[in-house]
Amino acid sequence: MQLRQFQHLVALADQGSFGRAAQAVHLSQPALSRSIESLEESLQARLVDRAYGSVRFTQAGELVLARARELLADAQQIARDVLQLEGLAIGSLAVGFGPFAAGTLGRAALSLMTQRHPQLQMRMEVADTATLCERLHRRELDLFVADTRDLTKQQPGLKLARLPNLPVSFFVRPKHPLLKLRPQPVRLEKLMDHPVAGPRLPAEVALQFDRLAPRGDRGVFNVTCDDTGTLRHLALTAGAVILAPVAPVPSHPGHDTDTLVPLPVAGLERMQTHYSLVTLAARTPSPAAAAYTRLVTELMSPGGQAGGR
Secondary structure, eight states, X not given: OOHHHHHHHHHHHHHSSHHHHHHHXXXXXXXXHHHHHHHHHHHTSOOXXXXXXXXXXXXXXXXXXXXXXXXXXXXXXXXXXXXXXXXXXXXXXXXXXXXXXXXXXXXXXXXXHHHHOTTSEEEEEEOOHXXXXXXXXXXXXXXXXXXXXXXXXXXXXXXXXXXXXXBEEEEEOTTOGGGGGTTSOBOHHXXXXXXXXXXXXXXXXXXXXXXXXXXXXXXXXXXXXXXXXXXXXXXXXXXXXXXXXXXXXXXXXXXXXXXXXXXXXXXXXXXXXOEEEEEETTSOOOHHHHHXXXXXXXXXXXXXXXXXX
8 A cells, every 4th residue: 555545535426536636637538447446456345336337435535534543634734744844944833712811822923933934834714622633533634722611521533722711801992881890890780781792602611601690581691702902892882791701911912902991790790711721632742732822821821921022
């Protein structure tokens, strides 16, 4: 068995015919057919059922195809890693963030990584934890940072590195009517006289809020949005009370809670994030992923420079 035979098998699956697959890998159709047949002989198993006039993979073929994709991804990873050893001058990095983590940490980390490695190709995605897990398993992400309370303690195939907790608070615009009630914490029923907005919450956190809701006609939150910039806009323009983490460095310019004022709420003064940095357990981190992990740890440490340098 050779890696190029697996490449030919994957091309056949992706293109759907021997003719198109041959063109995609720059072979003649007979040469591609011989390559697949040779692979079948090596494995002593029929991989493609040719009796239907179209490409149909046998059960053994589906198994080999899945493993072939993994092998090719690993081969690409080897090539990437070798290139990235050259001071990260070339290469790529794909990272994911949950909605909360994106606003408090993602932007700062992306900015610093760009400053330190200006030639590195980077992509940042924002999604819920379940979606980030799927993309990590498909190797569309190198790592992600998100609230991991919804993940089981024995999550197969994942490695979770807990990050320091950040305080979470309600925020309002300056001169909001609720600020007149300070310095005493605002009662939840008073809070709910106004629009209350926040992202999708981990299941256990959402359940806690449901239990605390003093009204039967609605939950604590009547607006749900995963975009922290939009939440800030709602606070500034619609008088909404929003839930957001406190930035690691309060003076970080451009943070989503800039110009907003924290609003203590009775019984909810000690809310915290539960961030983890998540990677595939069986995947050796690339130099870029390792550098990014160090940077995130630096930002989350006491005195971390989230505002950049």
